[in-house]
Amino acid sequence: MAEFDYDLVIIGAGVGGHGAALHAVANGLKTAIIEAADMGGTCVNRGCIPSKALLAASGRVRELRAKEHLKLLGIEIGDINFDRGAISSHAGNLVNKQRTDLTNSLKKLGVEIIHGRGKVAGKQAVQVGDRTITARDVILCTGSLPFVPPGIELDGKTVFTSDEGVRLDWLPSWIAIIGSGYIGLEFSDIYTALGSEVTMIEALDHLMPGFDPDIAKLAERILIKPRDIETKVGVLAKKVTPGSPVTIELSDGEILEVDACLVATGRIPNTKDLGLESVGITPDRRGFIEVDDRMATSVPHLWSIGDATGKMMLAHAAAAQGVVAVENICGRDATVDYLSIPAAAFTHPEISFVGLTEPQAQAKADAEGFQIATTRSYFKGNAKAIAEAETDGLAKLIYRQDTGELLGAHIIGIHASDLIHEASAAISQRASVHTLARQVHAHPTLSEVLDDAYKRAAHV
Ligand SMILES: Cc1cc2nc3c(=O)[nH]c(=O)nc-3n(C[C@H](O)[C@H](O)[C@H](O)COP(=O)(O)OP(=O)(O)OC[C@H]3O[C@@H](n4cnc5c(N)ncnc54)[C@H](O)[C@@H]3O)c2cc1C
Numbered sequence: 001m002a003e004f005d006y007d008l009v010i011i012g013a014g015v016g017g018h019g020a021a022l023h024a025v026a027n028g029l030k031t032a033i034i035e036a037a038d039m040g041g042t043c044v045n046r047g048c049i050p051s052k053a054l055l056a057a058s059g060r061v062r063e064l065r066a067k068e069h070l071k072l073l074g075i076e077i078g079d080i081n082f083d084r085g086a087i088s089s090h091a092g093n094l095v096n097k098q099r100t101d102l103t104n105s106l107k108k109l110g111v112e113i114i115h116g117r118g119k120v121a122g123k124q125a126v127q128v129g130d131r132t133i134t135a136r137d138v139i140l141c142t143g144s145l146p147f148v149p150p151g152i153e154l155d156g157k158t159v160f161t162s163d164e165g166v167r168l169d170w171l172p173s174w175i176a177i178i179g180s181g182y183i184g185l186e187f188s189d190i191y192t193a194l195g196s197e198v199t200m201i202e203a204l205d206h207l208m209p210g211f212d213p214d215i216a217k218l219a220e221r222i223l224i225k226p227r228d229i230e231t232k233v234g235v236l237a238k239k240v241t242p243g244s245p246v247t248i249e250l251s252d253g254e255i256l257e258v259d260a261c262l263v264a265t266g267r268i269p270n271t272k273d274l275g276l277e278s279v280g281i282t283p284d285r286r287g288f289i290e291v292d293d294r295m296a297t298s299v300p301h302l303w304s305i306g307d308a309t310g311k312m313m314l315a316h317a318a319a320a321q322g323v324v325a326v327e328n329i330c331g332r333d334a335t336v337d338y339l340s341i342p343a344a345a346f347t348h349p350e351i352s353f354v355g356l357t358e359p360q361a362q363a364k365a366d367a368e369g370f371q372i373a374t375t376r377s378y379f380k381g382n383a384k385a386i387a388e389a390e391t392d393g394l395a396k397l398i399y400r401q402d403t404g405e406l407l408g409a410h411i412i413g414i415h416a417s418d419l420i421h422e423a424s425a426a427i428s429q430r431a432s433v434h435t436l437a438r439q440v441h442a443h444p445t446l447s448e449v450l451d452d453a454y455k456r457a458a459h460v
Pocket residue numbers: 011012013014015016017034035036037038039040041042043044046047048049051052116117118119141142143144162166183270274305306307308312313314315316317318346
């Protein structure tokens with residue numbers, strides 16, 4: 001008789017749980033995954049996948065309607081129309097396909113899928129309904145939910161979060177977007193491309209607070225100022241009431257009346273009622289499960305990955321954490337190198353980054369006693385970008401002055417989300433700009449924007 005029902009039980013079948021399950025099976029672990037709602041979690045059903053489908057379609061509309069821009073390439077076209085319902089179906093179909101593919105990939109590998117709400121039920125045990133399952137190791141991967149500040153009332157139709165926004169059920173003429181993080185920014189890209197007017201409300205004193213300050217400044221010039229977007233910075237949306245119109249009371253006393261309001265004010269961990277108290281775990285004050293870089297909790301054989309840990313709330317980070325957790329479960333020491341995990345906003349043009357922002361790098365330099373340097377190179381000097389007539393953008397590098405070690409790379413410009421990976425690989429190797437400046441990039445490619453930046457940094 002086996003000591004446990006499974007080698008590994010994973011609670012939550014989002015991309016984190018999926019990544020962990022695939023790696024567990026590859027390592028011969030008898031694995032089960034428990035899912036309370038939709039297979040694929042946030043990314044597949046309400047996040048990355050549908051939002052990127054909407055961005056792809058709306059981005060194409062924006063591109064085709066930019067007549068002056070097309071003229072630069074010698075192209076003239078007539079009026080461009082779109083069908084909102086068909087764009088919404090494109091996103092829905094993609095979600096269904098990804099969800100089916102993800103589910104089948106687990107089934108094919110022999111991962112047992114258990115539908116229901118899982119709960120930790122003491123050491124090395126999980127409860128689903130009235131069934132108790134034992135496992136040598138358990139990974140908690142329960143993800144996150146939209147955060148809705150107090151005073152904001154949702155009805156899911158006129159006042160909603162990204163959960164409903166990705167369905168694109170209707171196109172409001174005027175929409176307020178609360179929050180200027182990457183989710184708010186991506187939705188402003190979608191709505192303005194499809195003809196909506198946007199008012200963006202940001203509580204902090206500048207837009208896009210998560211980005212490197214230089215990138216945020218340029219992003220404002222490219223993605224906000226020339227578009228039908230009004231910004232209100234340093235004010236709080238104190239009270240939002242759904243209806244027709246939606247009313248928004250701002251902290252400076254102004255009252256807005258708009259057709260719709262998207263609340264994009266961050267995400268909170270989905271860690272309530274998980275039975276954590278049964279093993280003596282108390283989440284941090286925001287509800288995140290605390291883990292070390294091996295993804296271990298304070299309880300042996302209990303691990304946590306993904307958004308529930310709040311470390312880096314991105315799909316590929318969750319999957320990478322899953323692999324690291326399984327490596328440790330298999331007895332091989334592994335840790336997550338967050339510095340080399342890239343991030344992107346899929347606006348038009350895109351923004352991407354990896355490693356430290358300049359203020360973060362400066363703080364590290366001050367603490368450790370070294371100097372940093374920065375360099376920039378511009379898309380307007382890149383032959384491929386000029387050929388595409390897409391010359392808005394820059395790449396900024398932050399590196400150590402003494403060793404040349406690359407500490408951060410930040411790009412805004414066409415295909416930035418694809419360009420970032422060579423900087424990410426470089427940071428994972430702790431490479432210096434002097435080495436990187438000698439790598440040969442194909443000509444003419446957008447990757448020469450980074451090539452140019454490395455060479456400027458290395459003075460070659
Ligand atoms: C609009 C939007 C756009 C995004 N775009 C991107 C992007 O472009 N790129 C990117 O990298 N990231 C993006 N993200 C973030 C990304 O979706 C998340 O980082 C990722 O989904 C986290 O994966 P996870 O496995 O930790 O959690 P989730 O995907 O949230 O999955 C957790 C799963 O656990 C299940 N669950 C919870 N509790 C229980 C329980 N007790 N028992 C059983 N099951 C349970 C949930 O039902 C859910 O299915 C986006 C997010 C949003 C909202």
